[in-house]
Amino acid sequence: MLSTHDLHAYYGKSHVLRGVSMNVQPGEIVSLLGRNGVGRSTLCKAVMGLVAPVGEVRFKDQVISGLDPHQIAHRGLGYVPEDRAIFPGLTVAENLELGKKKRGQTGRWGYDEIFERFPRLKERMEFPGEVISGGEQQMLSMARSLMGDPECIIVDEPTEGLAPKIVEEIAHLLTDIAAAGVSVLLVEQKLSIALKISNRVYLMGEGRMVFEGTPQELHDDPEIRKEWLEV
């Protein structure tokens, strides 16, 4: 469904991605693990066209590297950024509305479906986006992306800085979203969550993939965890 082949990316002169190859299959949750600064967020941005990719990104058997971000979004990729990027000055309802790619877009994710999974947002509809809690903002950012009816969403560090109870809730939501047929590429810092909900995991180090396998395989390999993951 989504794949990169020998993908490179640069920030100015620093070579952040050094030949990344990976793939996400339909309906899968694939986690991208690794320490801070190894290039996981850059990989997300390069796939979305927000950082110029060098190499190939394919989505649904078509090359999407080189397209503009809005064109990539229209192909069916959704993006939930690390900082949630709630639009300040807009209400929760308006933030959701911007998730639709066209006026009156109807897809698998209308308001009813969103409210069913994100009941907290329904109560907050008229609140300014910047005043709701961090957990609610994270849910809003995910819901906003779903409003555009993506076939695959890239979710960058959704649980960062959230209380354990909310983290559980987000993990449950991601499983639910994948079960509804939306593939998930998840960047996650919390190993326990990633191991619990992922079908497969990738481990990144120094701009490359250093491990690929099932959560069980990573669990059973303390050496690789020690070298690339644990602090």
Add this chain to the structure above:
Amino acid sequence: MLETITYSLLNGLLYGMLLFMLSSGLTLIFGMMGVLNFAHASFYMLGAYFAYTLGMYTGFWVALFLAPILVGALGAMTERWGLRHVHQHGHVPELLFTFGLAYVIEELVRLFYGTLPMNYRMPEGLDFTLFTVFGTSYPAFRAFILVVAVVMFVGLYLLLKKTRAGLIIQGSLSRPDIVAALGHNVPQVFMWVFAFGTALAALGGVVGGIHFVTEPGMAFMMGPIVFVVVVLGGLGSIPGALIASMIIGILQTFTLSVDFSIAHVGAWFGYAVPPDHLFATLWYLDSTRIAPVLPFLILVLTLIFRPRGIMGKREA
């Protein structure tokens, strides 16, 4: 005294409204694209010249609509074939681009129209006295300018708050990258906002060119003050631009019309500084001479003490 206050208020309101017409478009462009468009006031000037030229054939009322549309089209082309290319190289080249463009437009205007002021006059239908205060008449054309500005403010406000296009623009003010990732064509939005912003400046020029003078120096007279308004009001905020325009407009008119200096305050307490004193210049400095500096003093102070302006969401 009351006469001076009333008249300064009326004139300050008018000047403020003209400033608002120029700054509303600029604040959107600046807030969204991060482009400090030095050529913005040049589009204001083009509005005046286009309306003058068109008016000779079509009359004022048609020109009032047609001139901003033509200038807006020029603005769209400027963004599409100029700024968008320069944008890839960063903000400094963009700034230099608009700086150069301002001079190019001014020289072109000189080339086609010469350096003398144009005989650009108000339509006869508006050439009458609306009311008289304290023996001074208030022309109907000034009231007309106020009406145009108010209609513009309300229209802009509704556009931004009540339409989907407005939502996309508001989102792009803070996070254009995320708006694009949600599937909206942000470069196209930029082009429309640039076109729209320059058209609004041109509308200001259509009426401002009559109120002031239509001559090649008019852009450089207004240009710097418009930046003060945008920074003071807060990047991307239309209500902020309105408030800041009023503050600058009224403040400047007052300092120009009221004869005042620190010496006056001193005189109330029976104190005076001798004329040969070190600080005598400052002591006897007349408020009318401070007026031109005042907006820029406000600019500097705003940037130090409140960089996001009155209603801005992020820093200038």
